[in-house]
Amino acid sequence: MKAFIDDWQQTPERNKEIFLRYKAQLERNDKIQLEFIPRPGITYSLRAAHTAQKTRKLFAMIDVIEDNPRWLSVCFYGDMITDPEGQGDAVPGGLLGEDAVCFDLEAWDEERVRYVEARLDEACQSAAQE
Structure with missing residues (x-):
């Protein structure tokens, strides 16, 4: 993952x-384990699991979509989060075969970045009780 991050050039979109x-x-x-799965030319996935x-x-997958410029798709199991503002997209079978809610981030938007951060926290809490 270090090599991927080091090679990733910052763009105006700030992804x-x-x-x-x-x-x-x-x-x-410290209860979260991260796994990085590179698929060069397609996606680079950061997957988060809770030890419980x-x-x-x-409980969450952050995909870096290989495009020009790269953009992010952050996905959660649909039953592990809420989406009170309806900013996510429902994706049937979209996360390891289960229904998901995904948030696409194509460029920096502080409000949207924080909104997805809150979903990360919410999914982590759900995972701890699973």
Whole structure:
């Protein structure tokens, strides 16, 4: 993952900054395990799992979509979060075969970045009770 991050050039959209912000948020909790799955030319996935989870392998997936410029898709199991403002997209079978809610971030928007941060916290709390 270090090589991927080091090679990723910052763009005006600031998507690298968003990715690093979410990664740091997840790393602050010692009960969260991160797995990085590179698929060069397609996506680079950061998957977050809680040590208390028993039925699912993760609670959040942050995909860096290989495009020009790169953008992020942050997905959660649909039953692990709320989306009070309806900012996410429902994706049937979209997260390891289960229904998901995904948030696409194509450029920095502080309000949207914070909104997804709140969903990360919410999903983590749900995962801890799974």
